[in-house]
Amino acid sequence: MIFQLIDSDREILETYCSSSSGKKDYIRCTVLLSLDQGKSAKELSEILGIDLSSIYNYVKSYHRSGLSGFISSNYLGFWSKLDSFELAALDKELHSHLHKNCQSIAYWIKENLGIDYAVKSLPSLMKRLGFSYKKTKKIPAKADKIIAKDIQVLIERLDSENAVLLYSDAVHPQWNTRSNYGWIPTGEEHEIKSISGRKRINLIGTVNIQNPSDILISESETVDSLSVREFLDKVEDAYLDKSKIYSVLDQASYFKSYLVQDWVYDPRIELIYLPTYSPNLNLIERLWKFMRKKIIDYEYYNTFQKFRANLLAFFEYIDDYEDELRTLLAPNFYIQFSKTNFY
Template identity: 25%
Template sequence: MQMEQEQAVKELDERMKKEKSRRMFERYQTIHLYLQGMTTKQIAGIIKRNEKTVNAYVRAYQEHGLEGLQMNHSPGAPARLTQQQQEQFKQTIVEKLPHEVGFTAKFSWTLHLMGEYIQREFDVTYSLQGVANVAHRLNLSYTMPTYTLAAADETKQQAFRENTFPELKKLESGEIDHLLFEDESMIRDCQALQYTWFLKGKQRIIQTTGKHRGVKLLATLNYETGDILWKEDEQYTAETFLDFLQGVLNAYPTGKIVVVLDNARIHHAKLLQPFLDKNKERLELIFLPPYSPELNLVEGLWKWLKADVINNVFYHTVAEIRENVTLFMNRIRENKQEIIDRLCLRLEDDSVLAEFL
């Protein structure tokens, strides 16, 4: 008996030296300490687990030997929901809202509602922590939803990704010299709040007047070079946009320019037509599918700007906003490669645009 125990300790030593899994190392360590005569309480203190867990490891070892400690031989209690029940539960959470399965006027899943659903459907009762454990095992997580524009036409978006954009990349063969994305954005004095580091249990306080002052920006992003052309204006009008297009021509004095942009009213104004006709050999506008901001690379520029100098900041004057916007633009334009890597990701497959943003 003594020899068997010594042999088991020796084998545990070898396994612990080679083991890369923290959980398996913990199980081997438990039995190693157990065979050395330590009590359950002592072992629990060393591995930072409760005595129930230690007893489960020891029981698994006593019944199945060292192989009983393997992950596929869990010492814990068997699952209380069958595989079929787990799959039904998961599909319900992913595909249905609570009110669609009998919870009147409930539109968001909570642990409490999930527990009620399990009890009602399968006659199994879990604590809230138990429901959370089941959810995590099924790869469910407590996350914030995101918006998508209901009016967006997925067919047209797909056509842009697979057909229009690859055609626009003719700049690689010299048919197009400059491929630009264009957009506008209003940068306000108190744009939004975002997560930041601060004292535990406290919140950083951001002042605000409750007013909505800001600056209006227009910008183009050169897909190939990462060059950014931008200007601030007091308003968004056809005249403003026309003046900006003239600035684009001035910035690119030679070569064919294609500008990809959204369907804002000012982009379709009749006022633009004489200018576009006059410069049709040099300048062409390509419109994105309606309600498709995710396809415009300049959206990533606005997000970057707001995250760096607008969110979590209160500006007392519009002049302060202008100053920091200018500093931001000047800073990022010093490193074109960073702009390309962050906003103009070159694609292995011309038919895919989804990874741009």
């Protein structure tokens, strides 16, 4: 059997099939879509467990009544005022555009389908179509300032420029146990001792994008402009063999202060500031999370000295995690679009 859908019908039928709640509706749509993709009637009969006559009847129904007649026949009661064709159109609209409330959806139905649909009846219809009323998910508003292509171009230039690209940030791990997930027998609890201490360690660190285990860490009493300047001095000394040092930083005040920016007199050093509220663009944030998982989560230290010693030992023996870090710190980011390069 040679069967082919009209392009516009194919798109609507795919949408309707994905939103269909009934098994019979789903099978009827799947038959047409599968035949359109080149599968034989015999194959479909065996796969779907239906007889060949049903398959031929579905095709005849489509040719005789068109798509509207095919998907709306005898299946209107459950969906109230909208037939299956109209439901498919609504489902496509809801997947394409965010409607803030049911009033907006009722207005769209009236304008595009010519049907007055009661606003109070729409919540149940939305649930049947597979939609929930919930909060939108926030992502960094300025993620489009940097894209993977920009970063890749810069990485490709590093060898020719004898340069290094570093991601830097401060972190303040607190002396306390953090609860986290684990496989625990159902109905039981896995208890971990904790303390109420507020003491913390202040660290500034940097990670080399080309060598994730090349990590420089500095501890200080507090993180401010002066401690950042001292840390950048260490960075400069650590890469004396490099002609160029790119240091990626966030918008923290101690990174952008005049004391820090005036200090950067060495033409080898270029400070690159990320957009505000975009920790997803700073690779070292992943290192901090990894550190917490390995050292802080699930562990109890009865003294601050033990907590500090284990934390610093983690960075001292960071090479032990080289394989994990190479995967974790790969330059893959959640990005939207970009119009501006950052270098």
